[in-house]
Amino acid sequence: MNIEQARFNMIEQQIRPWDVLDQEVLNLLSIVKRENFVPAAYRDIAFADLEVPLPAGQHMLAPRVEARVLQELAIKKHESVLEIGAGSGYMAALLAHRGHHVLTVDIKPELVELAQHNLAANGVTNVQVALGDASRGWAAGAPYDVICVSGGLPVLPQALLEQLKIGGRLAAFVGTAPVMKAQIITRIDDKQFRVNDVFETYIEALENAAEPPRFKF
Secondary structure, three states, X not given: OOHHXXXXXXXXHHHHXXXXXXXXXXXXXXXXXXXXXXOHHHHHHOXXXXXXXXXXXXXXXXXXXXXXXXXXXXOOOOXXXXXXXXXXXXXXXXXXXXOOEEEEEEOOHHHHHHHHHHHHHOOOOOEEEEEOOOEOEOOOOOOEXXXXXXXXXXXXXXXXXXXXXXXXXXXXXXXXXXXXXXXXXXXXXXXXXXXXXXXXXXXXXXXXXXXXXXXXX
């Protein structure tokens, strides 16, 4: 496989047509080598339009989803970022190149180890990887400028919203099968939030994610 041709094709055929037009984001996809964060067994499909399998039954998000979320969050160089769901560490690496510091949390020890290894091997020094359940927020380090939830949330916990700074943005995939909404939620003030539905998709729910209340008859 011609790696650079495959990367070019990914950007031009998958990502740009998905309204990812921010040149800084597109450039970053060439700088942060996605193939270095993909398990060796799946290296040949590192740039395919699909969710690459990871250990512990998890998956990387599809490249166009990662890129679109990164664009919509519009992270600034001084901002602190919480990522929920470290996976292979790839999304954390992208976030880290745009922000000041990233804390990425995963509930699976093998993924914490994988993300730490990949980030160190690729020279990403402004990411901390933590083991734990952040499906309903992560108070240590809050409030954050940006929160990126790299997994599905059947409902959006209020506690997570409360961990945003004023002016902060949260990216989340909210809802249940068959269709979920990728949302960017901006904190306007202490009590108000603006919700922007960006696209529809389906992403597996985070382990232990809050469930919507069920009707009882």
